[in-house]
Amino acid sequence: MKKIVLPLISILFLVSCSDWEVEIPLNNNTTTPEKTKRVVLIEEFTGASCVNCPKGIAQTTAIRNAYPENVVVVAVHSNFLGAPATAGQVNLRTPDAQAIETFLGSWFSKPEAAINRLYDAANQTYRYGSPDSWRGIVEEELKKDPVVELLIDKTYNETSRELKVKLTVKGLEALSKPLHIHCGITESQIIADQLDNTGKLIDFVHSHALRKMLSSIPGDKIGDGIAVNQSLEKEYNFTLPIDNILWKPENCELFAYVSLDENEKYILQAAEVKLK
Amino acid sequence: MFNLIKKCSLICCIVFNIKLVHAQDQLVLGGGFQTNANLFIRDSLREAYKSPQYSHQLFGSESWLDLTASYQGFTGAIRFDAFNNSNLRNPVASHTDFGIGKWYIQKETDQFEVAAGYLYDQIGSGIIYRAYEERAQLIDNALIGVSGKYKWNDNWSVRGFVGKQKNLFDSYNAVLKGVAVSGFYKPTDSSSWSIAPGFGFVNRTFGEAIVNQLTGILSTNYHPVDQFNPYYNSNAVSVFNNLNWKDFSWYFETAFKPSDIFEDDKAIKRDPIDSITTTTIGKLVSKKGTVYYTSLSYAKHKLGITAEFKRTDGFLFRTEPLLSKNNGLIGYIPPMAKINTFRLTSFYYPATQFLDEMAFQFDIKYGLGEHWNLSLNYSDIRDKNFDKKYYYEVYAEAIYKHDQKWQLTGGIQQQFFNLDLYYQKVGEANVKTITPFVEYLYRFTRKTSLRIESQYMNNDHDTGSWIFGLAELGVAPHFLFEISDMYNAKPTKGHDDLHYISGGMVYTKGSNRFGLRYVQQREGIICSGGICRLEPAFSGMRLSITSTF
Numbered sequence: 001m002k003k004i005v006l007p008l009i010s011i012l013f014l015v016s017c018s019d020w021e022v023e024i025p026l027n028n029n030t031t032t033p034e035k036t037k038r039v040v041l042i043e044e045f046t047g048a049s050c051v052n053c054p055k056g057i058a059q060t061t062a063i064r065n066a067y068p069e070n071v072v073v074v075a076v077h078s079n080f081l082g083a084p085a086t087a088g089q090v091n092l093r094t095p096d097a098q099a100i101e102t103f104l105g106s107w108f109s110k111p112e113a114a115i116n117r118l119y120d121a122a123n124q125t126y127r128y129g130s131p132d133s134w135r136g137i138v139e140e141e142l143k144k145d146p147v148v149e150l151l152i153d154k155t156y157n158e159t160s161r162e163l164k165v166k167l168t169v170k171g172l173e174a175l176s177k178p179l180h181i182h183c184g185i186t187e188s189q190i191i192a193d194q195l196d197n198t199g200k201l202i203d204f205v206h207s208h209a210l211r212k213m214l215s216s217i218p219g220d221k222i223g224d225g226i227a228v229n230q231s232l233e234k235e236y237n238f239t240l241p242i243d244n245i246l247w248k249p250e251n252c253e254l255f256a257y258v259s260l261d262e263n264e265k266y267i268l269q270a271a272e273v274k275l276k
Numbered sequence: 277m278f279n280l281i282k283k284c285s286l287i288c289c290i291v292f293n294i295k296l297v298h299a300q301d302q303l304v305l306g307g308g309f310q311t312n313a314n315l316f317i318r319d320s321l322r323e324a325y326k327s328p329q330y331s332h333q334l335f336g337s338e339s340w341l342d343l344t345a346s347y348q349g350f351t352g353a354i355r356f357d358a359f360n361n362s363n364l365r366n367p368v369a370s371h372t373d374f375g376i377g378k379w380y381i382q383k384e385t386d387q388f389e390v391a392a393g394y395l396y397d398q399i400g401s402g403i404i405y406r407a408y409e410e411r412a413q414l415i416d417n418a419l420i421g422v423s424g425k426y427k428w429n430d431n432w433s434v435r436g437f438v439g440k441q442k443n444l445f446d447s448y449n450a451v452l453k454g455v456a457v458s459g460f461y462k463p464t465d466s467s468s469w470s471i472a473p474g475f476g477f478v479n480r481t482f483g484e485a486i487v488n489q490l491t492g493i494l495s496t497n498y499h500p501v502d503q504f505n506p507y508y509n510s511n512a513v514s515v516f517n518n519l520n521w522k523d524f525s526w527y528f529e530t531a532f533k534p535s536d537i538f539e540d541d542k543a544i545k546r547d548p549i550d551s552i553t554t555t556t557i558g559k560l561v562s563k564k565g566t567v568y569y570t571s572l573s574y575a576k577h578k579l580g581i582t583a584e585f586k587r588t589d590g591f592l593f594r595t596e597p598l599l600s601k602n603n604g605l606i607g608y609i610p611p612m613a614k615i616n617t618f619r620l621t622s623f624y625y626p627a628t629q630f631l632d633e634m635a636f637q638f639d640i641k642y643g644l645g646e647h648w649n650l651s652l653n654y655s656d657i658r659d660k661n662f663d664k665k666y667y668y669e670v671y672a673e674a675i676y677k678h679d680q681k682w683q684l685t686g687g688i689q690q691q692f693f694n695l696d697l698y699y700q701k702v703g704e705a706n707v708k709t710i711t712p713f714v715e716y717l718y719r720f721t722r723k724t725s726l727r728i729e730s731q732y733m734n735n736d737h738d739t740g741s742w743i744f745g746l747a748e749l750g751v752a753p754h755f756l757f758e759i760s761d762m763y764n765a766k767p768t769k770g771h772d773d774l775h776y777i778s779g780g781m782v783y784t785k786g787s788n789r790f791g792l793r794y795v796q797q798r799e800g801i802i803c804s805g806g807i808c809r810l811e812p813a814f815s816g817m818r819l820s821i822t823s824t825f
Contacts, residue, residue, distance in 0.1 A: 023505035024487055026495040051700045055545070055556040062497060062548060080326075080368075105328065106369035108601070122446055124371060130539075130598040132493045132560060139492070195702050197541070197557035 037149065040141045041257050041270035042073045042134065043114040045101065045127060047081035048092055048206075054196040056111025059131035061207070063138055070142055072255050072272040073208045074186055076100055081110050085193040085200055090245045092192065092206060096184070096213040103217045104265070116141050116267040117259065126265065147173045148226060148258050150271040156249060161240040163275065165214065167256050168233050171226035178261040179226060179268075180219025181234045185211045185275065189251040208253065211246065214238050218262035249276040303347045309823040310411070311339040312364075319815035322774060323799055326812065328370045329361055336361035336370065340377065340411070353393075354379040357445075364414045365444070367812040375445040378418060389425040394418040394442060397435075399456045399476030400516040402608035403531040403567050404593065407441070413802065413809050415602055418442045419452060432459040441595045441604060448595040448604055449483035473517040480606065482508050486596055490537065494560065499546035504562045510536040512565075512593055512607070523576040531591065531607075533565040538592040539600070540631060560597060565590035567609060578643030585636045586612050589660045592630040602809055612637050614653045614671055616689070618713050619744045619762065620731035624693040625801070626657055626667040634662045649675040665706075666694045685715040695738060699801070705737045723752045732765075741766035756782040762798070774798075780818075791820040 044060050046053040060073045077092040078101040084091055101107065104114055104126045112127035115137045119126055128134060149170040156163050167181055186208040194204035214236040222232045240247050252275035259267045314336045316329040329336050337360045344353040357377030365371045380393030396418055398406040409416045421439015428434075436455045440447040455477045462470035482490075490506040516529035540561045547554035566589050573582040588609060595604040609628050612635035616622040635657040642650045650673070657667040673687035693707040713731040720726065727748040735741050746760035759779035767773050780793025797814040 021507050021509050023507045024491055025505060026491060026503055051702050052541075052558065055558050058545075058547060058554060058556045059497065065549065066496070102328075102331075106366055106371065108366050108368070122443070124373075125366075125369070129600055132497055132539075133489065133598055135497055136489055136492045197700075197702070199702055 036070060036142055036145075038070060038142050038144060038146045039150070039270040039272075040067075040071050040116055040138050041255075041267050042071060042138065043076050043100065043104075043117075044073060044208075045076045045078060045107065045110050045112045045114075047077055047083070047110055048085045048089075048192060048204075049083045049195050050081035050110045051195045051197050052109075053081070053111045054194060054201065054204075056113065056131045056134075057207075059134055060113070063135050066135075067138070067142065071138060072257070072270040074184070074210050074255060075206065075208045076210050085195045089192045090190060092190065092209050094210060094212070096217070097210050099217045100210075100213075103262075116270075117265040119265070145172075147171075147175055147268045148179075150256060150258055150269045152254060152256055152271050152273045154254055154273065154275070156276055158249070158276075161242070161249070163236075163238045163240060163254075165236040165238075165254060165256075166233060167235070168231055169222060169226065169258050169269075171228050171230045174225070174227050175268075176225040177264070178221055179223050179232070180259045180261055181222045181232075181256065182213070182215045182219040182259060183234075183236050183254070183256045184213040184215070185238070185240075186253045186255060187211050187246060187248070187251050188253065189248070190246065211252070212238070219259055221261070222258075252276070301348060303345060305343070305345050307341070307343040307825055309339070309341050309821070309825075311337060311819075311821045313337040313819040314363075314814070315817040315819075316814075317816040319796070319813075321772070322776065322796060322815055323813040324796075324815035327363055327368050329363060333361040333370055336363060338362045338364050342378075349385065350381065350383050352379070352381040363812065367810050373445060377416065377445070387427045389427075390422070391424075392422045394420055395423050395437065395439065397423065397437065398608070399454065399478070400474055400514050400529045400531075401527075401569065401610050403529060403569065403591070403610075404476055404512040404514045404533075404607050405452075405454055405456075405478045406606075406608035408608070413602065416442060416444070417605065420447050421452075431461065433457070441606070443604070448599075449486050450595040451481045451483070452478060452595070452606065453481075454478040469519065469521040471517055471519050474515070476514045476516075478512045478606065480510050480512075480593075480595065482596070486598075490560070490597065497548060498559070499548045502546055502559055506537060506562075507535075510534075510593075512536075523574055525573045525575075526570070527572075528570040529567075530569070531565075531567040533591060533593060535562055535564050536593065537562050537597045538590075538594065539597060540590075540592075542631065563590045565592070567591045569610060580639075580641040582639040583636070584610075584612060584638075586610065586633070587635075587660060588629060588631070588633040590631055612657055613655045613667060613669055614639070616671070618715075618729065618731050619746070619760075620711050620733040620742055621671070621689045621713060623711075623733060623742065623800070624691055624698075624707060624709065626693070627698055627801075629657075629666070629697075632660045633666070634658055634660050635666075647677050649677075665692060666697055668692045681719055683717040685717075686713070688712045699738075701738070707735055707737050709733050709735045725750045725752075734766075737768065739771050740764055740768040754784055756784075758782075758793075787824045789820075789822045791818075793818045793820075 042060055044056055046056055064071045064073055076097045078097045079093055082093040106125040107127045108129055111131055112129045113134050114126045117126050149172055151168040153166040165183055167183060188207040190206040190209055191203050192206055194201040220234060222234050240249060253272055254275045255272040257267050257270040259265055316334055318325050318330040339358040341356045355378035358374045359371050361370045361372055378394040380391055380395060382391040396407045407417055407419045419437060419439040420442055421437060423437035425433055425435035434457045438453045440451055458474035460472045487506055487508055494503050494506060512531060512533040514529055514531040519526045537560060541558045543559045543561055545556050545559035569586045571582060571584040593606045595606060611628050613626050637655040640652045644650060653671040655669050658665055670690045675685045677683045689711040691709045695701040695704050695706055711731055711733040715729040717727045730745045733742045742762060743765045744762045748758045750756050762776040764771060764773050776796040776798055778793060778795045782791040795814055795818050799813040800811050802811040
């Protein structure tokens with residue numbers, strides 16, 4: 001018994017000793033990030049009936065506030081937990097949101113975010129489940145120099161509600177892989193209830209909700225590669241629908257991104273402008 | 277007569293020992309094979325259309341081939357795992373991968389035993405450490421590492437281990453180390469009491485990548501009020517004992533975790549900038565945790581009584597703090613609700629709560645005369661202050677056996693199930709069910725039998741009331757035919773009155789079992805040992821093969 005008692009006392013001593021390890025200090029004096037032209041796309045998979053999603057929304061809001069010029073957020077309201085929190089309210093789910101979810105494949109729950117469609121090989125998914133981890137991934141992506149520059153040029157006719165978009169991709173580095181361009185419209189300032197862990201958040205303000213993809217879901221191929229200073233262009237036309245609640249042009253954002261092909265999916269650069 | 281028995285026993289012992297020696301000297305091989313193959317048939321009506329298997333992959337399977345060998349004190353095993361368009365890992369996705377899922381080699385020399393590879397073990401009831409496999413949910417948290425065990429004598433031993441937890445064909449980033457001492461003491465062979473005490477200690481050390489990630493998250497995403505300094509090490513310790521006295525058996529285990537970083541899904545997180553107006557629920561915390569678990573049982577003649585109690589406070593122990601669901605769990609906390617076998621009595625099952633739970637359970641079984649067996653179970657699960665109701669169940673069952681010819685089982689179950697907590701259906705009314713059930717088994721001949729079971733679950737909330745019926749014809753020793761239907765008899769608003777029909781057959785030959793079924797299965801939560809996960813709707817053909825050799 002004595003042989004047992006001594007090791008036990010030693011282990012209990014270790015367990016009870018709170019100062020046995022030096023803790024890691026936090027880096028609260030964060031320096032302003034270096035100016036970069038890199039713009040990262042966060043596709044946040046969310047839903048009005050998803051009780052954990054406000055945590056994801058808070059996270060993407062914080063990231064966007066920290067990097068207003070370098071982060072584009074698209075809130076993808078796909079079918080799963082996407083039904084209105086209160087019956088009869090605006091439905092934020094769209095076929096394109098569901099198509100993106102299907103296109104990106106493997107997922108587990110909500111909230112999850114695809115960040116530049118960076119593939120998580122260990123978990124075989126493009127979607128990251130812990131909102132706390134998103135900022136770190138975004139910051140790692142921001143450290144990468146942009147391979148291409150992406151410019152959005154648009155004209156919007158308020159009378160006819162016609163939108164004309166011209167996207168220009170300019171090579172900053174030579175790349176010999178197929179390039180796809182994507183373009184879509186998000187809308188903010190949408191008032192609709194949102195479920196959370198404590199109940200229902202009444203009149204929650206939804207931001208960057210995906211309304212429509214103007215390009216095809218895998219993106220439209222614009223070239224088999226790009227040379228330095230070479231420009232590739234693509235145009236889209238769209239007429240905004242008339243709706244009592246949705247499709248307010250003053251609340252809409254026009255976003256675009258350049259990716260590798262549908263097999264690799266990785267996003268090289270994103271951009272966003274206000275529609276009006 | 278006594279001498280004759282003694283002689284026979286002696287001969288048996290000698291023969292048995294010779295066989296053992298013989299077996300140790302010779303190479304002994306064994307193993308098993310299991311495969312589940314699914315043919316997916318799209319059924320939008322029953323929500324069986326959401327994963328890529330329904331749109332274009334059409335076929336998916338999971339297979340495991342185990343081989344074990346022992347030779348001259350060495351024991352080794354290897355398992356090949358194959359996943360082809362499998363939805364077992366992620367119920368709403370497709371997963372394809374192949375590789376070695378397990379191997380180990382073990383050697384025992386005198387009083388010392390060493391092992392290396394993929395190791396399964398548990399300390400006490402598993403609260404601070406349990407490395408186990410549960411294929412139905414693809415839980416396989418073996419430790420990839422080494423272990424050693426030293427036996428002081430036949431009753432006392434100490435063992436230790438170090439390694440990383442398995443993550444399918446990879447491993448998690450933290451290193452686990454542990455020591456466990458377990459023993460047995462009985463004053464004399466004729467004593468009416470004995471004890472089996474034990475002690476366990478587990479240390480988890482985060483890898484550099486995890487600590488860097490935590491530092492980044494806490495520095496930038498957290499308001500100063502919510503911030504804390506991360507650290508590499510966390511410990512957990514448990515003390516347990518099983519006391520047997522006459523017809524009583526009393527087990528207790530207490531576990532303590534001084535401080536650990538984990539995700540508290542009920543904690544309020546302030547916005548790092550605007551803490552006045554913006555808060556969300558769920559954040560990383562550094563807290564201590566405790567579990568108290570005890571069970572007292574009495575068994576004599578035809579009476580058996582068991583009472584259990586458990587209180588859990590902040591005992592979420594994972595290999596990495598940002599993991600969720602059933603991923604990376606180091607420990608296993610015993611569930612406190614009855615494991616039901618009938619389809620509708622197991623419709624709602626409470627998942628074990630790692631952060632906040634207090635529960636007790638009583639179970640009484642009594643054999644009345646030659647024909648009757650009665651049982652009663654009551655479980656009550658609430659928050660750690662035993663205030664907020666999570667789940668309760670009253671289950672009464674009576675079995676009447678009429679010789680060898682037929683057997684009738686009947687009973688009733690009443691449940692309360694907190695939908696908000698277990699299914700995160702916020703704002704919906706909690707479920708209250710009453711489920712009568714009946715099962716009838718009739719043996720036509722020694723080989724042929726028919727089993728019929730039926731349940732009706734009365735429920736005014738969630739998906740509504742259901743009725744289930746099953747008929748199973750057994751033709752021993754080879755065939756088993758089965759057909760069943762589950763019907764949403766009184767659906768609530770937003771749900772349809774759908775039938776879920778299944779049918780199939782099983783063919784058994786020796787140690788091989790082949791099953792082929794047509795299955796319509798609704799989406800639901802499946803639980804095993806208190807660990808639950810989403811099981812998506814399924815429609816299609818299901819082939820299962822198990823073989824041992």
